[in-house]
Amino acid sequence: MDLVGPLPRRRATALFAAGLLAAALLPATAARAADTAPASLITSPGYSGTAEAVGPGLTLLTYTNPEDDRIVQVLRADPDLAPLTVESTTGAGGALAETTTQMLDSTTSVVSRRPHAGVNGGFWTVQRGNLAFMGVSVQEGVIQSASCAVPSRAEAVLIQHGRPYISQFTTHLTVSAPGADPVALDGVNRHPGWMPGCAQGTGATADRSAGGGIFTDASEIVAFTPQFKAPTPASDGDPRFTEDDDPGAEAVVGADGEVLSLNPDGRGGTAVPAGGRVLQGTGTGADWLRAHAVPGTVLTLQERLRDERFGDDIPLDASVDVVNGHYPLVRDARYAYTGTNVKVDPRTAIAVDGPGRTLFVTVTGRTGRDGVTLDGLAAILLDLGAVDALNLDGGGSTTLVVEQTVRNRPSDATGERAVADSVYIGYGGYGLYATP
Template identity: 30%
Template sequence: MSRRTLAGGLAIAAAITLTTLPAIAEQASVRFPSAKFPLGSRSVPTKTMTNVARGIDLHTVRAGSATDGYTVTILMPSGRDYGTLSTAEATLAEVEATGETPSLQKVIRPSVADAPSQTVYMVRVGLWSLKDKTKAEKAAKKLKEAGLKVKVDYLGDDGLDTTGPWDAKVAMIDSKTFRGSYVASLGTSVAKREAVSSMAKARKALVGVNGGFFNIHTSPALRGEPVGASVVGGRLLSEAIPGRSAVVLRGRSAKITELETSVTAVSQDGERAEVKGVNRAAAVDELVLYTEEYGAKTPTGGSDVVLDANGKVVGVRTSGAAVPKGKRVLHGNGLASDWLGLHAWQDYTIEVVTKIVDLRTKKTVKLTPDLNVIAGGVGLVRNGKVKITAKRDGHDSMNMILRRHPRTLLGTTKNGSLILATMDGRQPGVTVGANFVEAAQFMRWLGAVHAINLDGGGSTAMVVGKKVVNKPADGSERAVGDALLVLPD
């Protein structure tokens, strides 16, 4: 065998291709599909169904079998496990110099709706079965002692051809018989992360899943902040990232779309200023709005103007304090602080004008008490076709598009029913999760004509009643930024 194929006879496909699925027929109600499982060898899945409440069925779906094993991947000088052909060949030579027999693997990340395909190369050593991980770890240790940077990889995580297995939970909520409602929850505050089960318990939810991505790049005390639009009970609690996917919830209707938000402070003297953010850390010269749901102190090093429910300035203070109950705070630093000093005097009125626009319809979304919004991670399906908008939604990397991870997925059917699904992953031999293409195929198979990816990985969780029904990748439920809750009537 050539040294440029994986040792041990491992055969790995170079790319994923989109599986052609049958057209989705109009349905009188949401029903679990009778077609074969859309991934792997397309076998007949095993499934069990439990009726949660009127109009809500929970399905446990299992398919595939474990045939993937382990290999040792050599890291490139960049620290990544892949690189260009020339970089990979240089790395290959380094491994050969240690006396080992490496292999060069070509990997093609598939194209998506807004990003072209990408070809990269990996350098790997050896192949071991699922039960022989310790042997792979010993080989990795030997390579490390030779001065190489390496890691042990389970091949099911790669995102290339696999036989599975897959383990998913699917909640199907029938628009014709369900009489409850859908809401968003940020838990006790925007800044604080909280478990889905805790948020579900507080609202006595029938079903709950984790929501969108939260900001892991801010201060640890503020990492519950959603990345993208968040509306709870008609109150904008986090601004949108323009054009990114979101799900708009109103009563028992759910709509997947893209949103844009704007917030403007208008002083009674007629001067206007753009409010750059809502309930997040402020950058230089930014004006940021904080609501009582924030749950943290405003940033230091600027000025705060406290507004009552009618927009009257009831306090002017140095920043760095909590938001009083029933009040809002406009915070500014630098030029924004100067604007507040000139146009937000004690007893002035500051009108805070908030606007949300649905970018598909170009219409304004009214901020009524029954409105809730959760930011999606990536668009997957639109009008019944796979349409993965990874670049627009900020996730056009090899890791996010090709690699398999646990997924939390949301879809809507032609008749307005809602599908919530979790695909567990990162559990070798038990369940492999899905990449974006597979997640899109899975949601189409379930009957979704529109679908998005929510946060995933260790955040993936589904709660039914008081119980977490999936198996989170971290081994236990993770605290997250927000959740989508299905409430009884």
């Protein structure tokens, strides 16, 4: 396998460091000999790889086969070689999707400090014009979407102090009023009544009449944060769901927890105050708001983020971001995919390898829509030396941006798709203490 292909002479010095990575790029067949992963695409006959130094500590690996339209691209970031930091962003749009390129550009007005590279992030959908995450989302320590209620569906990547960590994270959200027991907040920044992708909260049930992957709950309290950046939704958001027909009730809560106003007979069209929340209730959730969210009352909102892998809570502060995924692909350097999805599609994954490097991996077609199965993606990640890896949103969302340029071919006919969030490699990191 030709790991270093023809490249401009001016990059020869930088590629010396890339050459030192060659051992890490070789197939990890022995490491997965006892696993059930299929053969890896990048080690199949006809495939070869090249390594391109795209910046300090950054190497772009590209695997192609002249007889196959698929292309595997791997952005490897090594924080030991340069001050690099992993971050995530939802961009400036809030409830509106943006392209990964737009999100990365909006992280700073200083062009020279824009992120080196990024990929599209977690799973999401559109609810009557506004996006909603299909799982947990945390931005700068504030929960922007509740997790799937079932821990086995709560896979995500936590990003803290510039490093990613992949596990299962569940959110635990409550609101309480003086003299009343706490009640659950079922969701964040989505329509009350129904949720796509996975059940959230405590009372959701699958609604098969509305199609696969839809869950409904007639009694909920849902919170909206300032990052929603849109008026709160009104009832009857979708004619398929009678649970959403309930006009419910809506309370506006200030940054100090004080209830600023209460609409006992309806909801929607309200701006979230800076630092505050808007609470929407339906069914018994609306009854609770009518009884306890009286203007002038101080409500207490509590948020917890739990790491199900180790059974402890993650303190929520401004250093914490979380991006949801679905299906762990590699765990502890072992094949970990347990799903039944055999669809061939463009794919995006994030991974960490043994030395602590971060990998962004995309598999797309060079001239048309193409990709791999999820177990095929897991096999690629194992051969790249991944210790932990998570599948992110794919299909038309799959996008790899390097130095403000989209490096893969998005499968949508219109080009790069607008998405809900992105993960990126930016400037930063931690230096080492100088020794005398």
